[in-house]
Amino acid sequence: MDPVSTSPTVPVAFLKGHGTENDFVIVPDPDNAIDLPPHVVAALCDRRAGIGGDGLLHVVRSAAHPEARAMAGEAEWFMDYRNADGSVAEMCGNGVRVFARYLQRAGHVTAGDLAVATRGGVKWAHLAKSATSTDSATAAEDGGITVRMGRAVLPDDGVTVAVGGREWPARNVNMGNPHAVAFVEELAHAGDLFSEPPVSPASVYPDGVNVEFVVDRGPRHVAMRVHERGSGETRSCGTGACAVAVAAARRDGTDPAVTGAPVTYTVDLPGGRLVITEHPDGEIEMTGPAVIVAEGYVDPVWLETAFATRPEARSNG
Numbered sequence: 001m002d003p004v005s006t007s008p009t010v011p012v013a014f015l016k017g018h019g020t021e022n023d024f025v026i027v028p029d030p031d032n033a034i035d036l037p038p039h040v041v042a043a044l045c046d047r048r049a050g051i052g053g054d055g056l057l058h059v060v061r062s063a064a065h066p067e068a069r070a071m072a073g074e075a076e077w078f079m080d081y082r083n084a085d086g087s088v089a090e091m092c093g094n095g096v097r098v099f100a101r102y103l104q105r106a107g108h109v110t111a112g113d114l115a116v117a118t119r120g121g122v123k124w125a126h127l128a129k130s131a132t133s134t135d136s137a138t139a140a141e142d143g144g145i146t147v148r149m150g151r152a153v154l155p156d157d158g159v160t161v162a163v164g165g166r167e168w169p170a171r172n173v174n175m176g177n178p179h180a181v182a183f184v185e186e187l188a189h190a191g192d193l194f195s196e197p198p199v200s201p202a203s204v205y206p207d208g209v210n211v212e213f214v215v216d217r218g219p220r221h222v223a224m225r226v227h228e229r230g231s232g233e234t235r236s237c238g239t240g241a242c243a244v245a246v247a248a249a250r251r252d253g254t255d256p257a258v259t260g261a262p263v264t265y266t267v268d269l270p271g272g273r274l275v276i277t278e279h280p281d282g283e284i285e286m287t288g289p290a291v292i293v294a295e296g297y298v299d300p301v302w303l304e305t306a307f308a309t310r311p312e313a314r315s316n317g
Helices: 038-045 093-105 136-142 238-252 300-308
Strands: 012-019 022-028 055-061 077-083 112-118 121-127 145-151 159-163 166-174 178-183 210-218 221-228 232-234 263-269 272-278 283-288 291-298
Touching: 012 093, 022 038, 022 093, 038 055, 038 300, 055 093, 077 093, 093 112, 093 121, 093 145, 093 238, 093 283, 093 291, 145 238, 159 178, 166 238, 178 238, 210 238, 221 238, 238 263, 238 272, 238 283, 291 300
Parallel strands: 022 055, 077 112, 178 210, 221 263
Antiparallel strands: 012 022, 012 291, 055 077, 112 121, 121 145, 145 283, 159 166, 166 178, 210 221, 221 232, 263 272, 272 283
16 A cells, blocks of 8 residues: 555554664554655654654555565565654664664564565564563563664775774664764764765765764673764664674674684664674674564644645754
8 A cells, every 4th residue: 555645544553662772763654655755754753742753654565565565475564664754774673672672562473583675675673581570561662672783884985084083994884774884983083973074075975974973881782872874972872883893893804604613793872782794694683682662653633734834844853
């Protein structure tokens, strides 16, 4: 079913969730019946006048979405991910974990392996069983989620990141979406990250880029801040954490393809901790929490106003 281009005439359900404080508005829409134009997504993600989030997870059956039908045989569900400004994005690692948690909460899946279709390809998640609770609802939130993120692509393009008069060489890493990873002396050197840090040459990233600033905390242990394309600084970025671990492994001489042994990095983000493992075949796994914090219905009057209002720009604060 193709979505309509007008305000829905039935109540629109939503949930709010986060993975290491990278937060999302979740809109369940199995039949792809709800149109979500960019200005409406931006309104929903607005932290002052909307629900608030770093992005939006549109939950659709793959067979019902034109961008995912080819993946329907492998993955029943498609994560139609949008940035907070309403723009479409290829992938979001934290989003996949929260997406999987929603499907578990809704009873569509149980603990175990789950295929999720994304614009960056099919990703596999593993929902762990909780060993700390006998209550099914609590157990669903306690268990960690591991996502097989696929393989990184490392183009040879040399790029430079600049902030406040400082410049750093950065590693170009593609995790299904583009990243520029810069190792710095202090995380404060990243500045306020309200706007995207200049990356040169700009031609390397024609559609924009996620920029990570990284410091060392110990052996195979780093901390990072990130400016996410279309969202600004976020509390966490799953694909960014993977890109950082890949860049750190090359810097440290622990590339699994060379050593023949998997390597694991602990990545601290403002919103929590992710554990990233890269295997000799290039497969990358990310493990971390995912929590659903609220659910309800969007007020129909507010939604009708959001559809009718097309502001030139919105601040997500």
